Amino acid sequence: MGLLVDGKWHDQWYDTSSTGGRFERSASQYRNWISASGAAGPSGSGGFQAEAGRYHLYVSYACPWAHRCLIMRSWKGLEEIISVSSVHPLMLAQGWEFGQSAGLACPDPLYGLKALHELYVRADPHYSGRVTVPLLWDRQQQTIVNNESAEIIRMFNSAFDHLGAKPGDYYPADLRPQIDSLNDYIYPKINNGVYMAGFATSQSAYDAAVSEVFTALDELERRLGQNRYLVGNTITEADLRLWTTLVRFDAVYVTHFKCDKKRIADYPNLNGYLRDIYQIPGVADTVRMDHIRNHYFRSHPSINPHGIIPVGPELDFNQPHQRERLG
Numbered sequence: 001m002g003l004l005v006d007g008k009w010h011d012q013w014y015d016t017s018s019t020g021g022r023f024e025r026s027a028s029q030y031r032n033w034i035s036a037s038g039a040a041g042p043s044g045s046g047g048f049q050a051e052a053g054r055y056h057l058y059v060s061y062a063c064p065w066a067h068r069c070l071i072m073r074s075w076k077g078l079e080e081i082i083s084v085s086s087v088h089p090l091m092l093a094q095g096w097e098f099g100q101s102a103g104l105a106c107p108d109p110l111y112g113l114k115a116l117h118e119l120y121v122r123a124d125p126h127y128s129g130r131v132t133v134p135l136l137w138d139r140q141q142q143t144i145v146n147n148e149s150a151e152i153i154r155m156f157n158s159a160f161d162h163l164g165a166k167p168g169d170y171y172p173a174d175l176r177p178q179i180d181s182l183n184d185y186i187y188p189k190i191n192n193g194v195y196m197a198g199f200a201t202s203q204s205a206y207d208a209a210v211s212e213v214f215t216a217l218d219e220l221e222r223r224l225g226q227n228r229y230l231v232g233n234t235i236t237e238a239d240l241r242l243w244t245t246l247v248r249f250d251a252v253y254v255t256h257f258k259c260d261k262k263r264i265a266d267y268p269n270l271n272g273y274l275r276d277i278y279q280i281p282g283v284a285d286t287v288r289m290d291h292i293r294n295h296y297f298r299s300h301p302s303i304n305p306h307g308i309i310p311v312g313p314e315l316d317f318n319q320p321h322q323r324e325r326l327g
């Protein structure tokens, strides 16, 4: 794990020395948008027109942010329009690396590179910052369109509709205020909250983060007692964004990130909701527990120095959920 400084790779863990042991995630730097016309989107520059076969999505199956993009790609039926490949689950001295065989992860399909940091340097020889997935690459301009999952899923939701994407709007105009406020609540407290608990290097930073995680889960448990999804009976991107954290929770975050006050299995509504979404066609295929467990337990030597993968609970997301009864 590390970062690029002016195009040079440095093997370095997150620095929490100036934040009282608090993990702070840096903002993604590539913020261009693919659009139907090629016009610029809400940020970045234009020139990224939606076209079949032009864009490639680099993910790690382990990563909850990249997982958002895989699910949206599936829901919108973009498999033939946007190609995808996964890096190797272990993220060590060279950061994310490509696989060298067809086993756990594929080689880099575009340039045959060894590590993802080489791709960032290909886009910008002076790039400084973290080297993260997901990453949406433009084959035509040979550059990064965007490396922020919250924006990539929005593009997938609508920019390819005229090219034969599946119907379905997961960010409908009339629900945007509710979706935005749920995202604003769930991102810091849950999606990033589990990382803030797990990567904390002081007791006080951990205590603060873990308490936010469980206050928010308790609140969502209440909410999901009334409604099938977060916004009533309509599944939206807010559900997708919450779900990629929930599916990792009992398998990883409870032990590895010390979020052990309760498990999702202890929350009847969250547990049913987790299964409900897992059972939507296409979702189960995006869940690679082998990548997830290998990645977390073996890539963070500062929190699990020997890289031992614990035995883990038996999880069966195919069990009945009966969420349909809720409006």
Ligand SMILES: N[C@@H](CCC(=O)N[C@@H](CS)C(=O)NCC(=O)O)C(=O)O
Residues within 6 Å of the ligand: 001, 002, 028, 062, 063, 064, 065, 066, 095, 130, 131, 132, 133, 134, 147, 148, 149, 150
């Ligand atoms: N805000 C970004 C976060 C992406 C992110 O942090 N990805 C992690 C993987 S779970 C990563 O690649 N981390 C590598 C690093 O920080 O060095 C997004 O949502 O796309």
